[in-house]
Amino acid sequence: MSLLQLAFTFFYIGLFTIGGGQVAITLMQQAIVSAGLISQEQFYNMIAISESTPGPIGINMATYIGYELYGVPGALIVTCAQVLPSIIIILIIARFLKSFNDNPFVKGSLAFLRPVTTGLILVPVIQVIMFTLINPPESLSVLTTLEGWKGLFNPIPIAAYGVFVFLLFKVKLHPIGVIILGAVFGIVFL
Structure with missing residues (x-):
């Protein structure tokens, strides 16, 4: 094309x-x-x-x-x-x-x-x-094993998601701040 x-x-x-x-x-x-x-x-x-x-x-x-x-x-x-x-x-x-x-x-x-x-x-x-x-x-393809599913539903990123939602809606942190925190979290912990 x-x-x-x-x-x-x-x-x-x-x-x-x-x-x-x-x-x-x-x-x-x-x-x-x-x-x-x-x-x-x-x-x-x-x-x-x-x-x-x-x-x-x-x-x-x-x-x-x-x-x-x-x-x-x-x-x-x-x-x-x-x-x-x-x-x-x-x-x-x-x-x-x-x-x-x-x-x-x-x-x-x-x-x-x-x-x-x-x-x-x-x-x-x-x-x-x-x-x-x-x-x-x-x-x-890792999702075909039980370990793969545990990785998909890892409690650490799920907890981080909860913290980011709290920061966004309750603390009223600017969305760009939440995006930056999410990027830092992903680089450091994942």
């Missing part, structure tokens, strides 16, 4: 992603993994990294995939292609918002899109669970 084809693919994904970046993950997987550009395991690693970096996951994924396949120019072009449909649609909606606001067809369409969006968000969640726990790749 050429850079132009990749940009068009992400323009298409951006155009039909109603409901946010989580919905885009399903479309990206169908377009990128099924085309053989990256493996399923690479794709799920990209999801994890894109979730943990600041910004919308759909844009983070587009940037990451563009960079992996075509370097910095690929990252810039693919990210712009992902965002461009949203910008165009927002400008059109802003222009005609008053006339659309009370239209029963618009209200009905939005009511219909809510459950569809929920389903599209649920698909990658189920796929990641099945990929990592039920049908793990060779890198996670």
